[in-house]
Each structure stands twice: as C-alpha cells, then as structure tokens.
Amino acid sequence: MIASGQVSVNGAPATAGQQVTPGVDRVTVDGRPVSPVAAWTYLMMNKPVGVLTSVGDERGRPTVTDRLPAGHPRLFPVGRLDVESRGLLLLTDDGELADRLMHPRYHVDKEYRVVISGRPGTDALRRLAEGMVVGSERFQPAEVRLLEVAPAQTTLSMVMREGRKREVRRLWRALGHRVLDLQRIRIDGVELGGLAEGSVRPLNRDEVARLKHAAGLSS
Secondary structure: OOOOOOEEEOOEEOOOOOOOOOOOOOEEEOOEEEOOOOOOOEEEEEEOOOOEOOOOOOOOOOEHHHHOOOOOOOOEEOOOOOOOOEEEEEEEOOHHHHHHHHOHHHOOOEEEEEEEEOOOOHHHHHHHHHOEEEOOEEEOOOEEEEEEEOOOEEEEEEEEOOOOOOHHHHHHHHOOOOEEEEEEEEEOOEEOOOOOOOOEEEOOHHHHHHHHHHOOOOO
C-alpha cells in the first residue's frame, strides 16, 4: 500500500519505515484518515484442507479470512499453511508479532503431525535430524518422533523452526516418501487442542504472552 502511493503522512506520500507520532501526525489511506488501534486481536483457527491461507483469492477460492466471524478488524494469517494442509493457524493485526513469529532468527517451534507413505529408515531420520540440502537449499535440523508405524504408512511428530514454503512436504519428497496428511498442532506454547475443524477462537492472555516471549517481545 505504501509502495503504490495509497498511504500519506501529513499530506505527503509515506515511505516504508517512516515513523509517525499518534495524535500529532495525520495518516491517511486513499484519503481516509486512520487511527492507531486500541488493542490488537489474536485468533486461532483450525484450518481445514482446501482453504487458502490468504486474505483473498482472485480465482474465488475459499480463504481463511472468509471464515472469520463478522465484526472483526482486518486480520492477517501468520505464516504459511498450504491448501493441502490443516490445523493450527494464527491470525492477527499485530504486525510486529506476526513478523517475528515467521522469521527464522527467532527459532519459534512449529509442531506438525505428519502421516507419510511407507516407513522411513534410520538414514532418513538421521538426515532430518542433522539438516538436509534439497536442491540448492539447506534446511535446518528437524526434531522427529515416530508415533505409529503401519505396513503402508507412518505417523510422526515433526518440530520445525524455519517456516519455509512447503518445507515438510519437500523434505519427505526428497527422502522418497509421500505426505498423506499434514496437521500443525502447536506453535511454541500454543496448542491446537480440541478446537473443531474450521472453528475460530481468541487466544487467551497467557497464550499471547507465550508467543510474545518466544518472539522476544515484552507481553
């Protein structure tokens, strides 16, 4: 919005990173004045498969923001959860917290319950634990625990700290296994728990505080 010239400060085009003083500087978007929010909003969603992690889609496909209750401020999803995946997704208008939770430098844990085809060998688990190179990209080590092993598939827990696009699927594909189901169940100390698929609830004060602590922010 800033790059496209929609935002102005005191009548002049805004620049990225420009600081303003609430109550002194006049900020407008498309000529309409905006004011600082009194409080941020933090929501958790149990995202279903088939829903885009996006605020809109030009092809008219369902997005996570379509599922938000009426009356909420404009919220944005924190990080990625691809259309084929499901589970815990955070939405907020707190941009600083969202940026930090997504940035690899803060090493925020994201735990996934993953079902893959076949049974991984000890070498595959070792490579994941040590960190892998896929193509030209190096992926940081992942914590992997076997939860259930059957002849045709294996259920695992994976803890990741980078948040790259489709990283879990790409890692297993490189190891020769297909991801059959991918569900995010935890971000740092915030757990999906028993939230019904497709449902949304506010984070409580302790959950917000834990996320801020993980991201190096005061609560």
